[in-house]
Amino acid sequence: MNAPVVVRPVRTPQERKLFLTFPWRIYQNDPLWVPPLLPDWQERIDPARGIFFKRGTADFFIAWQGDRPVGTVCAAEDRDANAERGVHECVFGFFNFIEDYGVMEALLAQVKEWAVQHGLDALTGPFNLDYEDAYGILVDGRDRPPVLLCGHTPPYYLDYVLRYGFKPIRGENLAFALDITEDTPAFQELSRMAERVRRHNRFKVRGGDMAHWEDELEKIYVLLNIALRHLPDYRSWPRDVVFNSLAPFRRIADPELILFAEEGDRTVGWFPGLPNINEAFIHVDGLRHPWDYLKLAWYMRQHTQCLTVKSVLVLPEYWGSGVAILLFDEMLKRARARGYRWIDLSLTSDDNPRTPQLATRFGAKIYKRYQVYRLPIEAN
DSSP states (O other): OOOOEEEEEOOSHHHHHHHHHTHHHHHTTOTTOOOOOHHHHHHHTOTTTOGGGGTEEEEEEEEEETTEEEEEEEEEEEHHHHHHHTOOEEEEEEEEEOSOHHHHHHHHHHHHHHHHHTTOOEEEEOOSSOTTSSOSEEEEOOSSOOOTTOOOOOHHHHHHHHHHTOEESSSOEEEEEEEOSSOOHHHHHHHHHHHHHHHTTOOEEEOOOGGGHHHHHHHHHHHHHHHTTTSTTOOOOOHHHHHHHHGGGGGTOOGGGEEEEEETTEEEEEEEEEEOTHHHHTTTGGGOSHHHHHHHHHHHTSOOSEEEEOOOEEOGGGTTTTHHHHHHHHHHHHHHHTTOOEEEEEEEETTSTHHHHHHHHTTOEEEEEEEOEEEEOOOO
16 A cells, blocks of 8 residues: 655755755656756746745645655746736646645645635646746647747646636647748748838838847847737746846857847837757756767757747737738748747747737648636635
8 A cells, every 4th residue: 555645845955955856756767858957947946046935935845645756746836927817826837746646635735725815716837936947738749849938848737727627718729830842832931021011111120139128138138028918818028037148048049049029219029039959958967977968069060950030029019910921931931041940939828819819820730739727715
């Protein structure tokens, strides 16, 4: 007979290390899993360094069966987001467990207890303290590894959370793949449409100006908080979150693929393409050992096959102006010239129809679906 499952908070440095490395026990035989970089995760869960703790609080837990760790979870309150939206939600994340429904039940019971203690009335997730990283549970798409910032979960996770009673909080989040190795009729149509927009000389598309990085981030901050406001479950972006979240990408970005659209002196659109460095990260075991850094240096010198586009931002009053067409065409031309073989567009919600419509019109196909869930906490 199995020992009962006991969930205990992370207290010691040894437990913190175990919490962070537990996913290796789940995914060690999964060829699609991209291990997280442990130095990044160590910073993220450290109250003294993690950016989340400037706006919220969190605790971390390990599920034990006897002396064997069998799962992990984080319970968190994003005070700023809750106050802005007038809700009292508990975010859960770092949600990993063996294929045992009872283990998941024990983890979620602990999250519920934590939420009630903090005056919260619903569970939302999974997020790993960052709404943009490893978003949700993988619903569909197990033919290739995830790209940068996208997550991966075993098939049984989806079955278990639905069985537990979770409901989708919003539409599915979609990842599109666009093969750019051939000049298709759809690309030729895109080029013709973009040329018609260019002839009006209304908009200019330029690459990122790394010499004035702070100024570029300010433009992105403004765009994020205007262009996405129409989405269900919208959360505003604090300035420090935008600046800190984008800081790591300065080291890997090709400025000519960080596209801005301007009308005169006004920035009206942003379309950033980044090399999919998950193609390197999948080989370096999360930087768990000193030699992994040498492997990372070698793989980072290799040209990635995929260019990942993480956002398409156009001010609402410019949605029908052709700006998105112009940005899409320019990105396609520049990516093909640099030897990329496919473009990932991720993640975009299926309740934000403009981006999926544009992507599918020019040949992109959905290759992964993710879902975030919500569960009200019933009063006792």
